Amino acid sequence: MHKTRWRVAIAVLWLSTACNKSPSQPTSTLSGQGPTPQSTTPTVTSVSISGPTRVALGESVRYTALAHFSDGSTKDVSDQASWSPHHDTPSHLPMNFTSPGVAVGINRGDGSVSAWFADRVGNQTVLVLDAGTYRLSGVISESSGQPISAVSVDVVSGTGTGLRGVSRTDGTFVLYGVAGNIRLRASLDGFVPVDRELLVNEDGQTNAFAMTPIDAPEDISGAWTMTLMPSPGCRPGLPDVAKGRTYQVEFIQQGTGLKVKTSSPTLKVLNPDENHGTIFGTHLHFFFAGDTDYGDWSSTDLVDRLSPSETLGFDGTVTGAANGPEIRATLDGDIVYWLEPAPTPWSPAWYCRAHDHVITLRR
Secondary structure, three states, X not given: OHHHHHHHHHHHHHHHHHXXXXXXXXXXXXXXXXOOOOOOOOOEEEEEEEXXXXXXXXXXXXXXXXXXXXXXXXXXXXXXXXXXXXXXXHXXXXXXXXXXXXXEEOOOEEEEEEEEEXXXXXXXXXXXXXXXXXXXXXXXXXXXXXXXXXXXEEEEEEEOOOOEXXXXXXXXXXXXXXXXXXXXXXXXXXXXXXXXXXXXXXXXXXXXXXXXXXXXXXXXXXXXXXXXEOOOOOOOOOOHHHOOEEEEEEEEEEOOEEEEEEEOOOEEEXXXXXXXXXXXXXXXXXXEOEEEEEOOEXXXXXXXXXXXXXXXXXXXXXXXXXXXXEEEEEEEEEEEEEEOOOOOOOOOOEEEEEEEEEEEEEO
């Protein structure tokens, strides 16, 4: 009885397969026509943002995100997009989003806003200022044209009194929130202070300051041994092998300008031409390059291979004073320790961003 049922089942299956089998060649009721082509769903090719580029402090504004598709169509995706503000210093974001596309100006300064949708991102720059005030920038150099970093530029009278900007390694500074007739004072130890009266009535005005050193620059050219220690305020956890590392530093000096060459048997310098600085009197400033767009840590240009599985990187601005055969200085920047394999993917095992990492140089 079981064998009979098995044979009947095979027969039914064979007949069903034969009846449903498609012919080996496609057929068409209309002569000359092939298979009907399948429709293609358009994909998102880009995202653009529209909205104000200048926002008053405390003002609430709305931005629109527009998705552009491969078929040429567009769609407002403001409510579906992921919105975020950006600034060089994450703790000083210019905007805060209160709902999709709606942001409030919270800090003076330049920044941008981004909208993410379908793995595409749109960006727009934004300037946040008090209503009725402006952005003022400038460049500070000494008489030979060499830019000066770490110069304090203070508003001492007029709208914006009390505001301060500090010049970067290329000598540039920015002030946010000034207007009308103002008075600026540029000052740095070792230089004659400079006062300047200005009329500020629009964004984008620039001014150049030439400063005169009180003393001739100290001659620090030649070879030095540099020791690097993390700031006393850094969190614990950095292994001893990464503390007190020493490197050879050569200063190539032309007047007040410095080129800085750093080396050691275990050190790799990715962009050596970007490490430069200045010295005025005995006060020097120089720069170790790195990419700070990683939140609280950097992708540094100076990488020290401590062992086959460990690396140490550092970057930032060094400020110090020469005293004969010794230079005592601080590093305003990042020290980053990597362990392979990483405890957390794409993240260092230890890092510290501080203004007072300790650097000592000796001849």
